[in-house]
Amino acid sequence: MIELDDDRTxxxxxxxxxxxxxxxxxxxSNEQLALYQIGLQNIWxxxxxxxxxxxxxxxxxxxxxxxxxxQIAALKARTIQLIETVENDKEFLPKESGLCEWxxxxxxxxxxxxxxxxxxxPANEYLNDDGVKLVNTFASLAIQKKKHQEKIKTLxxxxxxxxxxxxxxxxxxxxxxxxxxxxxxxxxxxxxxSSPSKGSSERKELExxxxxIGKWDEVSDLDIxxxxxxxxxxxxxxxxxxxxxxYLNITCKKSVSLSKLGGKEK
Numbered sequence: 001m002i003e004l005d006d007d008r009t010x011x012x013x014x015x016x017x018x019x020x021x022x023x024x025x026x027x028x029s030n031e032q033l034a035l036y037q038i039g040l041q042n043i044w045x046x047x048x049x050x051x052x053x054x055x056x057x058x059x060x061x062x063x064x065x066x067x068x069x070x071q072i073a074a075l076k077a078r079t080i081q082l083i084e085t086v087e088n089d090k091e092f093l094p095k096e097s098g099l100c101e102w103x104x105x106x107x108x109x110x111x112x113x114x115x116x117x118x119x120x121x122p123a124n125e126y127l128n129d130d131g132v133k134l135v136n137t138f139a140s141l142a143i144q145k146k147k148h149q150e151k152i153k154t155l156x157x158x159x160x161x162x163x164x165x166x167x168x169x170x171x172x173x174x175x176x177x178x179x180x181x182x183x184x185x186x187x188x189x190x191x192x193x194s195s196p197s198k199g200s201s202e203r204k205e206l207e208x209x210x211x212x213i214g215k216w217d218e219v220s221d222l223d224i225x226x227x228x229x230x231x232x233x234x235x236x237x238x239x240x241x242x243x244x245x246x247y248l249n250i251t252c253k254k255s256v257s258l259s260k261l262g263g264k265e266k
Contacts, residue, residue, distance in 0.1 A: 002040065009049040012036050016056050027054060027063040034067050034075050041072075088238065094176065110176040118179055131169055135180025138162045142258055163256045179261065186257045194249040206247040213240055
């Protein structure tokens, strides 16, 4: 809600039903209403003084915050940078958080769809699910490996076979997380990069391009880990990425990690 008081100060009000009461410091660093302020000032040029007001109805308490021109300018710059990062991103990977429990589309998410598919099945049908079998087999082999060190080589070979099957199943079903009876497997993807050999003409051309776009200091002497970080973070726009990618050998490596349902990865 927006109000204009007698001294031409605009007030932006927001009503919160949260059961948690923040501190004034939390409010002063909250960007939500400050972004509304930017929109307000873009619509009405006469907007000079603005008060941001949060009403926490469960506590019958309100917080007021005001932002300086410098703070608003910094927020604009951060937001524009974030927009550019999103627009330049080549792959939008899902990220799990506490908000996942509120999502109404778990059947579309590669991290949640398999759990959504299996959690309501009767036990006999549950164990017949191909993904569940793979996770159960992987977990069983991992336990055996710990108990029988003398069989490590054989077990490693079996685990590698199951990993390959897990990755193939994930690709076939478009899943990043596959759930078993008591465990789950997370499939992670990372691009591995190799650059042209030192002294080659391709190496010199790649170095010249990185200097030209101001990224040389980040990957000095073509540090392969720094170069991978630069590419994987998606901070390069498409034109620049296409320009340097022809000099790089980029392969995608997938790894599999096991964890208890609701627990930590192993």
